[in-house]
Amino acid sequence: MGTGFIFFLNYRVEIIKSFMKESVIRAGILGFGKSGRNIHAPLIDACRSMVLKNVVTRTGPEQIPGRNEVNVMRSAEELIRSEDTDLIVITTPNHLHYKMAHDALTAGKHVVVDKPFTVTAEQAHSLTRTAEKSGKVLTVFHNRRWDGDFLTVRNLISRQAVGRLVEFESRFDRFRNYLKEDAWKEKDLPGSGILYDLSPHLIDQALQVFGVPNKLFADIRNQRWGEADDFFMIRFYYDDFTATLRAGMLVADATPRFVIRGTMGSYVKYGFDPQEEALARGDDPHGAEWGHEPENKFGVLRTADGDSFREERIPTAGGGYPQFYRNIADAVNGKVDLQVKPAEAAEVIRMIELALKSQKSGTVVDC
Incomplete structure (x- = not known):
């Protein structure tokens, strides 16, 4: 043999x-x-x-x-x-x-x-x-690490599609001008309000791409006069650019989900990742089209071309929420490392605490 x-x-x-x-x-x-x-x-x-x-x-x-x-x-x-x-x-x-x-x-x-x-x-x-x-x-x-639009933005930044980055903006806006009486998220409880509800998504994404900022400033408001906050604007200050994270409950106009601006142009993306809505409908995450957007939802890259501009629709990467639990299973079975580590999630909470500190003092705070 x-x-x-x-x-x-x-x-x-x-x-x-x-x-x-x-x-x-x-x-x-x-x-x-x-x-x-x-x-x-x-x-x-x-x-x-x-x-x-x-x-x-x-x-x-x-x-x-x-x-x-x-x-x-x-x-x-x-x-x-x-x-x-x-x-x-x-x-x-x-x-x-x-x-x-x-x-x-x-x-x-x-x-x-x-x-x-x-x-x-x-x-x-x-x-x-x-x-x-x-x-x-x-x-x-932190499932929104696998949002298709975020994966697309991360790739565009990595390959300097807009040149040297000068501004990054990430928004999660909604419109509901009334309060839900039975919603614990809108009660005066520790960890309630839109800051704790939505900023973890945006903060985690920013930290994944850029790391911890040098400083931050936050404006946190209660625009509907309820018990909990329903608007925030957090600005991260890095060496050569800023990252602005925003969410509000009184935004009736169409605002972009992502904007990145640089020395060679900009990229603007409207609309939310389709995976959460697809899950609620009962769509099969195993499907070949899972997490993909139609062409009319693609973001637009606008870059300088001599004295004019060139516009290009950038296909949105496919989203991958199922990867979250697959990674956990593999980590439990000792096959891979965790992709969402508790130390990273703890850093998100530290940024929220610093945002509250900035709001209270009305000043920019060190990170």
Whole structure:
């Protein structure tokens, strides 16, 4: 028997062993509201190494329609104590994230926390230490790293499509001129309001591309006179450019999602990534067209061409939300490193705390 054949057999054995070692991760969702039902559950379904086993919802039917195989529990404690749950996804109100994540980690569970990670940076660092001590995976649902428009913008900046960058703007605007009485996000609670709701997306994206800024300034307002803030503008100051992050609830006009300006031109992109809406419709994340936009949604790159300008529609990259849970499964099985590390998510919370400090003082603050 030749050495080549023996090598081939050994290779096949190692491949089989690797598959045998890879276990199916049993997931439980703590808080089965809109986010848990429409976003996390279908993304878990799209991961071949994961199965949704349990959910916690305090009210509603004893079985989830269309999900007879999923157990319905009525308390966080029941899920955390359960022996048939390996991974707990926390989608509760923000002020509960820290305690529930801490209890889950100390009970030996892997944990995904929906954004924002925690209310304070100290809580975030504490959870990171707890995860390291327990040897369990801890991560945060910064899914918008896989927005197609963000991936496109990141590529354009990397290849200096607008020349040397001088301005970056990222917005997440909506229009709703009334308050929802039953919405905890609009109540006077720690971690409530649009700053904690939407700025984690924008801050995390900016930090991924540019790193920590030198300084920042923030303007945070309550424009609808409710209990929680509903507008923010955060400006990051880097050596040669600024990054402005904005969101508001009273923006009826069409504003761009992204604007990048440089010494050779600009790129402007309107509209939101289609994946969240597609998940809510029940579209299959395995589909070939998943995360892709039609041509009329493409952003426009406008660059100097002598004394005139050249305009080009830039195809939006395909989005990849399913990658989030696939990466977690591989990390739990020891195959890869986490793509969303808790230290990175903690830095997002630190930026929010600095934004609140800037708002209170009315000044630019060091980062």
